[in-house]
Amino acid sequence: MTGHVLITGGAGFIGSHLTDMMLERGFEVTVLDCLSPQVHGDAEMDVDGWPVYLNPGAHRIRGDILDDGVFEGALSGVTHLCHLAASVGVGQSMTNIVDYTRNNVMGAAVVLETLSRVPHTVQRIAVASSMSSYGEGEYRRIDGSAVAPPTRGHDQLARRDWELELEGESLAPVPTSEDKPLQPTSIYAINKRDHEEMFLSVGRALGIPTIALRLFNVYGSRQALSNPYTGVAAIFISRLINDQPPLVFEDGEQRRDFVHVHDVANAFATVLESDLRIWDAFNVGSGQAVSVNEMAFTLAHLLHKNIAPRILEQYRVGDIRHCFADIGKIERVFGIRPERSFEDGMAELIDWVRVARKPTDRSEACLQELSVSKLVV
Numbered sequence: 001m002t003g004h005v006l007i008t009g010g011a012g013f014i015g016s017h018l019t020d021m022m023l024e025r026g027f028e029v030t031v032l033d034c035l036s037p038q039v040h041g042d043a044e045m046d047v048d049g050w051p052v053y054l055n056p057g058a059h060r061i062r063g064d065i066l067d068d069g070v071f072e073g074a075l076s077g078v079t080h081l082c083h084l085a086a087s088v089g090v091g092q093s094m095t096n097i098v099d100y101t102r103n104n105v106m107g108a109a110v111v112l113e114t115l116s117r118v119p120h121t122v123q124r125i126a127v128a129s130s131m132s133s134y135g136e137g138e139y140r141r142i143d144g145s146a147v148a149p150p151t152r153g154h155d156q157l158a159r160r161d162w163e164l165e166l167e168g169e170s171l172a173p174v175p176t177s178e179d180k181p182l183q184p185t186s187i188y189a190i191n192k193r194d195h196e197e198m199f200l201s202v203g204r205a206l207g208i209p210t211i212a213l214r215l216f217n218v219y220g221s222r223q224a225l226s227n228p229y230t231g232v233a234a235i236f237i238s239r240l241i242n243d244q245p246p247l248v249f250e251d252g253e254q255r256r257d258f259v260h261v262h263d264v265a266n267a268f269a270t271v272l273e274s275d276l277r278i279w280d281a282f283n284v285g286s287g288q289a290v291s292v293n294e295m296a297f298t299l300a301h302l303l304h305k306n307i308a309p310r311i312l313e314q315y316r317v318g319d320i321r322h323c324f325a326d327i328g329k330i331e332r333v334f335g336i337r338p339e340r341s342f343e344d345g346m347a348e349l350i351d352w353v354r355v356a357r358k359p360t361d362r363s364e365a366c367l368q369e370l371s372v373s374k375l376v377v
């Protein structure tokens with residue numbers, strides 16, 4: 001199936017890769033993007049203010065979906081919608097609550113209300129949700145039973161006691177499946193849960209198949225390297241390139257699922273192209289658990305920097321300890337499997353970093369700001 005896909009946030013990191021992939025698969029592509037300075041500030045832009053990496057084969061509309069008529073104006077001839085536009089910093093969302101909620105929740109509301117009010121040709125919707133809505137990942141007790149523990153409290157974290165426990169028993173992290181109850185711990189995560197539920201509910205009411213993809217920690221080329229609020233791989237790269245040690249929260253043994261942007265774009269492209277009439281949420285991860293320390297050492301090695309991370313033994317409020325994906329459901333339903341290993345994916349990221357503009361390291365200022373707001377303790 002081909003058609004015309006509208007990608008909101010299409011000039012961003014994930015959106016631009018999806019743009020390339022949809023064009024390759026024969027779709028017409030329109031990118032709608034507000035070109036937020038926090039995301040695009042340090043990227044190389046063309047004379048019209050668009051990032052130079054954006055595929056010239058796509059139509060471009062610069063605008064904010066919150067502004068009157070912008071989204072409606074972009075809908076002409078569109079058969080497939082992929083909604084990626086969002087503000088995406090977890091720590092920042094805890095202070096810029098109005099902005100985040102306006103951009104994310106009201107942004108989704110504008111998109112959905114427009115689809116329900118105006119005549120259009122949209123037949124299929126995909127929306128970016130996030131692993132953040134899980135809160136803590138899934139764990140097992142000693143007897144093997146599954147458990148979704150509450151997030152760690154301030155008292156526990158103040159003791160620098162990082163691992164999860166339940167009634168004095170230590171818990172072992174296991175892959176998190178879509179059935180795990182959602183326990184969002186930040187405004188960003190709450191916004192993303194709302195996003196997902198709003199899209200699934202209105203998509204169902206309108207009879208338009210809608211798929212929410214719960215993205216795990218996405219990395220790869222075109223990632224915003226100088227945005228200190230988002231993406232540990234990018235943050236560590238900008239530290240290392242500037243000959244500074246990565247700043248590691250807790251003890252660095254917390255684990256995440258780092259999924260390469262190629263696999264994320266492939267997941268969006270595949271669910272958009274499919275003709276399954278469903279309304280559901282799916283994990284998009286690598287299925288592999290990697291610690292923050294491993295990330296720091298791998299990056300130092302690939303960048304040829306003999307710089308060890310600085311373990312802060314401080315915690316970022318709202319951070320979870322471990323979360324990595326059970327990727328079985330998306331494979332069973334859509335046949336999607338990750339294609340990039342951590343090693344190959346990281347090598348692709350570093351190849352791009354070598355030719356990208358040198359990032360500005362803003363980590364210390366960001367850490368200072370989060371400490372003043374009592375968001376790093």
Ligand code: UD1
Pocket residue numbers: 088089090130131132133135186189215216217218229230231232233235236247248249250254256292316319320363
């Ligand atoms: C969060 C969201 C995720 C979102 C991602 C990018 C949660 C649970 N997940 O992931 O949905 O896609 O942000 O916005 O809210 N770290 C350091 N030093 C740093 C930066 C980070 O040690 O300078 C650590 C963090 O404490 C965390 C890990 O690295 O343990 C990953 O952090 P980050 O890349 O910000 O993403 P998450 O918080 O996992």
